[in-house]
Amino acid sequence: MAETELMMAARTVREKAYAPYSGFKVGAAILTVHGNTHVGCNVENVAYPEGTCAEAGAIAAMIAAGETQIAEVAVIADSPDPVPPCGGCRQKLAEFAAEDARVTLGTTDGTIRENSVAELLPGAFGPGHME
Ligand SMILES: O=c1ccn([C@H]2C[C@H](O)[C@@H](CO)O2)c(=O)[nH]1
Ligand SMILES: [Zn+2]
Numbered sequence: 001m002a003e004t005e006l007m008m009a010a011r012t013v014r015e016k017a018y019a020p021y022s023g024f025k026v027g028a029a030i031l032t033v034h035g036n037t038h039v040g041c042n043v044e045n046v047a048y049p050e051g052t053c054a055e056a057g058a059i060a061a062m063i064a065a066g067e068t069q070i071a072e073v074a075v076i077a078d079s080p081d082p083v084p085p086c087g088g089c090r091q092k093l094a095e096f097a098a099e100d101a102r103v104t105l106g107t108t109d110g111t112i113r114e115n116s117v118a119e120l121l122p123g124a125f126g127p128g129h130m131e
């Protein structure tokens with residue numbers, strides 16, 4: 001099956017990742033409910049915990065562009081199996097995406113896996129828990 005435009009956007013931004021410490025480049029692309037695409041890549045730091053994930057970069061770009069509603073997400077890495085977002089990124093995605101929003105995880109060789117946001121973060125902490 002042909003790769004989606006969203007995955008192609010993630011594939012392209014992945015090349016720009018700054019990952020000299022892990023050598024593991026990741027690209028992420030967000031499609032918003034308004035039909036716009038925002039991309040991000042991982043940005044590492046010599047102080048390792050200061051590094052940021054590709055998903056976080058794409059979310060930051062979306063917010064900087066004035067949008068808050070994620071319709072779909074694509075994430076890509078050069079790995080044997082599709083790499084799932086880390087725990088922190090699952091919570092970040094849940095902040096801006098409906099539970100049924102699709103997250104497509106891909107490898108550079110074309111394997112994909114699809115999950116909803118709710119599948120990635122079941123029982124998510126949300127605003128309702130603070131009422
Ligand atoms: O979903 C993921 C998983 C990992 N990474 C990055 C963080 C770090 O720079 C490198 C290795 O963990 O991959 C992401 O950007 N997104
Ligand atoms: Zn992450």
